[in-house]
Amino acid sequence: MRLRSTVALYEVELQAAKGEWDVRVNGEAFRLALAEAAEGRVVVRHAGESRTLYYARDGGAIHLFWEGVSYKLHEEREGVRRAERPDAGALEAPMPGRVSAVKVEAGARVRKGEELLVVEAMKMENALRAPRDAVVRAVHVAVGEMVAPGRALVELEDEGERA
């Protein structure tokens, strides 16, 4: 199974193992036991400790809550080539708002954390930053444009990905 967040990709394999489970995440192995399971909530035992996970599917996304943080992942289906994914490396508008500044152009090398553009919403200026070191493949918006949540604003690609 392949899951993707905005900044990370996870390849996961699952195997039953004597009443427990062997789970490999990007090659890292975890031996887990399912201590409790109910709809949307599981307790797993790992290395002698119980950990609680909350999760839910909502539309195409899978949400999980772990140690105080809610994350959103997307499952990647087999057969979708990376370059064809509509959201491959795209930075999306997190909320409706007005683009008040665009600070990069296509081809620019950006560092993780660098400000790419600014969206004004809720009377606040929100800087959208590069989630990782990357090269800007395309900028899809201009200053003054209104954007809806989920709209792809800037596409990033990993350095060397073009080759």
Add this chain to the structure above:
Amino acid sequence: MAPLFRKVLVANRGEIAVRVMRTCRELGIATVAVYSEADRGARHVREADEAIPIGPAEALRSYLSTGALLKAARETGAEAIHPGYGFLSQNGDFADAVEAAGLVFVGPPGAVHRLMGDKQAARRRMAAAGVPVLPGYDGDDQRDARLVAEAERIGWPVLLKPARGGGGKGMRVVRSSSEIEAALGASRREARAAFGSDTLLVERFVERSRHVEVQVVADAHGTVLHLGERECSIQRRHQKVVEETPSPALDGRRRRELCEAGVAAARAAGYRSAGTVEFLMAPDGGFYFLEMNTRLQVEHPVTEAVTGLDIVRLQLEVAAGEPLALRQGEVVSNGHAIECRLYAEDPSRDDMPSPGRVLALVEPSGPGIRVDSGVAKGSEVTVHYDPLLSKIVAWGGDRREATLRMREALGATVVLGVVTNLARLRAIVAHPAFAAGELHTGFIEEHAAALETPVAPPPLAVAALVLALRGGVRRGRRVLPDPWTRLGPWRIGGGA
């Protein structure tokens, strides 16, 4: 005993509307909620006796619409309007319009809102009443040369502040005379755009200052009381995140001086109702008037936790014209209380508000724990309003116990589906500097590395998720590994 009012309209939404209605119910007062199109089915709507739609999602045409609110009050026969905080709560014209419509505004008169909303006039009034203010300039001569000369007199660094503003907009720290000309231009432009006036105040800027404030309550018969202080130094974007009472920075003498200054400020303002006088406290313990919030404060529950008083009830009694049935000596503070504000915002993205749907919600409980919440499972968090979800308050016999209870409470809290600042709150109350009471308004920046929230789930979390999705749970039932899963290794998704 007849209730103070038969019916009160709450001109607000979210947790504060829910909280105000709770006291109304207790006092036998019927409640009217108002809601925008975005809040149809919101928690505050469900908890009211009646609910009236007042317009579209956009606040300007709903929660900020005097006309729509007064119409809703008229249609439902409400006798009073409680404004909560934010929206129209500090709008003098709204307060006047409510009274002119023959209704009672639960808060101070319009003139008091206008006086305290003008930082220049408020500063002058406070200085005249002997309330300490920062070394600064609040004059009408706004020429560059004069402001530069005043800054030199005050001493660097100085803070430029729009006289009619609030919320940090247009404020600028200036560290030397070479920076001030550019800063004046920028502050004036921002102030003019945001507040329609470019008049500036110049004040000494104090590094590593604390934010302390005094809760006051005044009736229409000349009684002004304080309910002690709160410390709200932990802030981001000039907005409070964690508050507590008493302040760990005050000894008995300072506390008395501070609270007396708060009462003097409220008297000088001609105050009525519950209000908060905010002070900046310098590292040497000196405190200086910042501003007065002429409304119920977000963090009022910590004061309620240590005094046992219900501040909304006091507001309603004062609004009904009753004298405060309480003397200063009867206000006793017991133990320590801490509040954490749970926001739908993303600490890893400049605290950007993060809308979404609450897919699972677990609120903490236990001895000394209070949760004021405006959301429930299934709630939509929209971009239209303040992203505060709930406030978690922990009371303990002392600060240590309150902190431990808060840690437990935050550890038990679950919000799935919306990115929140919960992990940051957990990190703040677990931080040694917090335990030591070493607080200042730059706390979050200073300890940024220790307070960082992960942006992607750790591999163990993803492992647990995949196990939950594929390994053991089918249609809500737990299915233990059965023989077919033991046939041998297999790969989920056929090798995806």
